[in-house]
Amino acid sequence: MQKTHPGKGKPLYRMFNNIPHRYDLMNRMLTLRFDEVWRRKATRLILEGTPEKVMDLCAGTGDLAVRIASQSKKTTDITALDFSENMLDLARLKSERNKVDGRIKFIHGDAANLPFKDQTFDSIGIAFAFRNLTFKNALKDDALSEVYRVLRSGGRFIIVESSQPRSLVMKWIFRIYMKVMVDKIGGLISGHRSAYRYLAYSASHFYKADEVSDMLKEKGFTYVEYINLLGGFAAIHIATK
Numbered sequence: 001m002q003k004t005h006p007g008k009g010k011p012l013y014r015m016f017n018n019i020p021h022r023y024d025l026m027n028r029m030l031t032l033r034f035d036e037v038w039r040r041k042a043t044r045l046i047l048e049g050t051p052e053k054v055m056d057l058c059a060g061t062g063d064l065a066v067r068i069a070s071q072s073k074k075t076t077d078i079t080a081l082d083f084s085e086n087m088l089d090l091a092r093l094k095s096e097r098n099k100v101d102g103r104i105k106f107i108h109g110d111a112a113n114l115p116f117k118d119q120t121f122d123s124i125g126i127a128f129a130f131r132n133l134t135f136k137n138a139l140k141d142d143a144l145s146e147v148y149r150v151l152r153s154g155g156r157f158i159i160v161e162s163s164q165p166r167s168l169v170m171k172w173i174f175r176i177y178m179k180v181m182v183d184k185i186g187g188l189i190s191g192h193r194s195a196y197r198y199l200a201y202s203a204s205h206f207y208k209a210d211e212v213s214d215m216l217k218e219k220g221f222t223y224v225e226y227i228n229l230l231g232g233f234a235a236i237h238i239a240t241k
């Protein structure tokens, strides 16, 4: 019997599986390479306390998983999960190029229905995909419950994501940047107008950092803190189960 596809028919699957071939380049360009700085910072937090089992959730082209593999001990067990097979293919290639391919298990799976037992992971990281799982996503509660379920008690969920600047001036700059650079120019260069329109719209209207904290506490995380990045353009949340 054929296994059900983890992504087909799910919110955003088609958009991500038809990924712009310049996906990584676009990320670097649109964030002025800050995405790399923020992933590095998130990786340090993910590896704090030397976790044995770590997951990069919604791994995409594998930037976070490859970083985790490069910065962790050889014995750290690393899983990278995504529902887009095309993204995972790029992630595998990247892990080979960075000579960490033997270190990462690539899993084709859905965040809202994770193929793992309860309390499997000591640490779960997600880079620039928490917004996709939670912003106007009908499966938001399922995804959050699944992360909570597969994380061990005392384990940590580290989220690096765009956020909302607090000051009105920064908020205004952020919105203009999203509209002009991301929606218009990003859409033009990548050739995927609807994907970059979605990115600009969802980032501009995404939750404030305090609202993300409340959402995580409602799910059961006992201790939640966050670090604002670049005046609140982005934030890293650290949620402990």
Ligand SMILES: C[S@@+](CC[C@H](N)C(=O)[O-])C[C@H]1O[C@@H](n2cnc3c(N)ncnc32)[C@H](O)[C@@H]1O
Residues within 6 Å of the ligand: 010, 011, 012, 016, 017, 027, 057, 058, 059, 060, 061, 062, 063, 064, 081, 082, 083, 084, 087, 109, 110, 111, 112, 126, 127, 128, 129, 132, 133
């Ligand atoms: C914006 S990309 C971020 C990729 C990567 N984490 C990074 O740092 O660049 C979002 C990723 O989340 C994946 N994704 C979105 N919803 C998902 C879901 N429900 N289950 C698994 N992967 C999902 C997409 O396929 C895509 O690769």
